């Protein structure tokens with residue numbers, strides 16, 4: 140409550156105008172995400188108006204779209220074929236289906252390992268590890284990955300000691 144009030148005081152806009160614009164923006168975002176297939180139509184917090192919008196976009200019936208049951212998103216993660224063999228590890232890292240890589244385990248390899256090796260042009264050595272620079276485990280863009288010595292990693296996260304990227 141305190142934080143919300145504080146934001147309200149800081150915001151230079153008037154309450155009602157801000158709220159309307161905010162809602163409109165949110166609605167636009169939902170529509171965009173939905174057409175991109177990134178938002179499930181049974182997403183919580185939708186208004187009746189949103190239901191209509193989704194119905195018009197997809198051409199489906201409300202009955203089928205809003206039926207209860209497990210979200211396909213969840214079902215997909217348990218499915219090995221999800222997004223062409225991508226899934227998430229219990230620790231939150233992205234795994235890629237790959238049976239031939241030396242480090243593949245149970246038919247999967249960490250996406251960050253593959254990306255880092257692509258960047259280096261060689262396989263990772265045993266004493267090397269991939270660090271996510273922005274700490275987002277799912278952000279495997281090459282510029283977010285630093286190959287570092289395993290031994291220096293814990294110190295970096297615990298005490299902020301320096302990390303030296305291995306780039307050859």
Ligand SMILES: [Zn+2]
Pocket residue numbers: 269270271292296
């Ligand atoms: Zn790290």
